[in-house]
Amino acid sequence: MSQALETVVNETAANPQWSVLWLHGLGADGHDFAPIVPELLRPHWPAIRFVFPHAPMQPITINNGVPMRAWYDIVSMDFRSRADASGVDASVRALDALIDAEVARGIPVERILLAGFSQGGAIILSAALRSPRPIAGLIALSTYLPDPETAIKAAIADGARPPVFMAHGAQDPVIPQVIAADTAQRLTTAGFPLEWHSYSMAHQVCAEELQALSDWLDARFAAA
Incomplete structure (x- = not known):
């Protein structure tokens, strides 16, 4: 994943003052979450550039090697070891480039937010633990941290601990809510200020979740 990622870009007004980098889930692409931007926006917000990158195509082991857009290979069903570590590393580097x-x-890096759904969320959480950069916040939807014990142990001790919005479906069959x-x-134990939301849904997003996320974003913009 050495080449730059292709992206879908949506600017809410001229001269953006903030950026949101939003990573899609397995098998989707950068167009997947672009339509929800109008549902999040509030009239008094600053101009925002939403950047939705496309993950590269790669074969997925648990899908019989069928190629699809993915941020890393899924090599097993065990959540402690399912994510291909080298693939996670490559995607974290690609996110750093974005x-x-x-x-x-x-x-400014203090006005950049990272968002991700499912696999995309796994990448933004992995990236945050490795980075000293004081980004504005993390939006982790229907996701988890791959290899959490190793990731937490390897976290930069004096790294930034940006606020986290984390939401999940209580009936998620892809990533069980307990994970x-x-x-x-x-993440809370590691010092990240984290807001947790659970919804009666599967592996998806819902209107109530977007409303809560909009409230959380509103607080980030107001604090700045």
Whole structure:
């Protein structure tokens, strides 16, 4: 994943003052979450650049090697070891490059938010534990932290601990909520201010979740 990722870009107004980098889930692409932007926005918000990258195509082991867009290979059903570590590393580097690109376009790192659904969420959480950069916040939807014990132990001791919005479906058949709740507890213990939400849904997003996320984003913008 050495080449730059292709992206879908949505700017809410001219001269964006903030950026949101939003990573999709397995088998989707950058267009997947672009339609929800209008549902989140509030009239008084600053101009925001939403960047939705496309993950590269790669074969997925548990799907009989069928290629699809993915941030890493899924090599087993065991959540402690299912994520291909080298693939996670490559996607974290690709995300770092996207952050660098936003900084180069004039957005301070303190005004960059990272969002991700499912696999995409796993990447933003992995990236946050490794980075000293004081990003504005993390939006982790229907997701978990891969290899959590190793990830937490390897976390930069003096790294930034940005606020986290984490939401999950109580009936999620893809990533059981207990796995996500364990991630939330580990992140809280590691010093991340974390807001947890559970909804009566499967592996998806819902209107109530978007309303809560909009409230959380509103607080981030107001605090700045």
